[in-house]
Amino acid sequence: MTDVGTRLAQIRRRRNMTQEELAERSGVSADVIRRLEQGRRSGAQLRTLGALARALDVRTSDLLSPDTELDHFDNGDTASLLDIRRILFPAFGADGIPDGAPSTAEGLAAQIDRVQVEHSRGLYQANLSDLTDLIPAVERHVRENPSPEAATLAARAYKILAEVLIQMRHDDLAQDVVKRSMAYAENASDPVLYALCAENAAWIMILHARFADAVATSLHLARLIEPPISSTDRQRLDAYGRMCVRASAAASRNADAGATAEAESLARAAAHRLGGGMVYQMRFGPAKLAIAESENAIVMGDPETALRIGQAVQLRGTPGKRHLLTMAEAQIATRDYAGALATLNGARTLAPEWLKHQRLGRRMVRDLLDVVPIRAARENGLADLAVDMGLRP
Structure with missing residues (x-):
């Protein structure tokens, strides 16, 4: 099991902080920090750990729990998903579909196409905003015009919603949406x-x-x-x-x-x-x-x-962006850290919002922080990338 000193060093590096900077911010001497990290001091008083934790912007318990995932990236769970949750799980006595003007099949198809383009670019917040209006409109259209064509539109809309929820780490909620998309596709006989x-x-x-x-x-x-x-x-x-x-x-x-x-x-x-x-x-x-x-x-x-x-694969635009993470992962595995950082920065340039939601991308940035010297991380942009992705140590 990881000891306090090893965990302290790991978090400090991931915060791009030298031992001297941590000492200055925490009020704990650099010698004490050095001894802890080198294993020449087996423990510290609780108030010392508390001071270090506050300086590192983590909980004291995080210094003692090596398996804790220190990633509080919210991903819009509360605000941006609230309306979608109301639609999927309405209050008793309501059907979850707010009133609205009738929509034509052509108009809905055009909206779905536009949302699909947003999705391919990794614009998930825009997706959620548009789907909050689109899903009720599609449901009303199916209710008023029951047909295979209407069911096709509903299946396509719910399919995109499922994929957005999966990408945003809400796969349990996505399971219900997947079932809805499948049911509509079956009704469409497609x-x-x-x-x-x-x-x-x-x-x-x-x-x-x-x-x-x-x-x-x-x-x-x-x-x-x-x-x-x-x-x-x-x-x-x-x-x-x-x-x-x-x-x-x-x-x-x-x-x-x-x-x-x-x-x-x-x-x-x-x-x-x-x-x-x-x-x-x-x-x-x-x-x-x-x-x-x-x-x-x-x-x-x-x-x-x-x-x-x-x-050998040539990417054009955002649709193949997931491949960049695979390449970066392979570069890290072969210790080409500079190449991996360049690849991740390419992904950030291509689809910045999408990258923030990628578990693999966030893990790789942490891995790089663990092996790249702090001064180098500041100079080569790794520290900025970690901040831009909202990473916790």
Whole structure:
């Protein structure tokens, strides 16, 4: 178990503070701090720990709890989600759908397209604001115009909401939204849309470490929509490839090399039929497959392969931003800390709000703070990146 001195040094470094600066801020002598961190002093009085904790802007108990996640990034849980919660879980006697003017199918489709663009750019707060108005409008439209077309609009809107909630770490709330999107897709008699909505269930299973369940779910969905060999249905091929990639991601996290390779092989066949080069596009193809393979490689402990495969992908704009985190993770694993920082800064430039919500990105910045000297962290922008992301030590 980590002792007080080791924990003190870790938090101090993550706060980009030298021993002398901590001494000045806390009133505790630099010699005492040095002895604690070097293990030459086994403990300290509570008032000393309290002074150090206040100077570091943490709780005293945080100095004693090495496994505590010191990340109080709120992500808008209270204010921005309140209206969405009221819609999803209305008070007794209410249906959760506020009154509003009727909307046309064309108008709703245009709104959904715009929200989808926001989502691809990682603008989650804007997403929540727009979805708070869009979801009730879609529900009213379904109520007033029950049809497969209306159900399709509702499924698409709820699918985006589910993905926003997952990205913002509210996957338990997202589970209900996923079910709603699937129900509407089923009412629309659209198996491809149903699979794409249900894919979010597999995503949540991965987040909950239910890897075998996620593999089974993803492959089941792939079989539901598997296109014939001669099929030229790009939408179905795209969805099928996505399901196979999701299965490979779950299998790699389960350390199942055989299942990972099998799912990647299925995805490779779909990518080959779709064609396209290594420039990232929203639709499934060789570039998306390479991104998946590089992520699986880093998960399986092979960062060199992850870099070799992943560096061939050319990103254009924000949609492929998640790949930058995979590359940064591989760079850290190969001790290319300067390269990792450059990659993370590239992600910040591309999608600053999105990066703040990424567990992996936040963990990697902390990892860099642990290994990069304090002076260097101030000079190379790492300290500024940590502040910009709202990181706690």
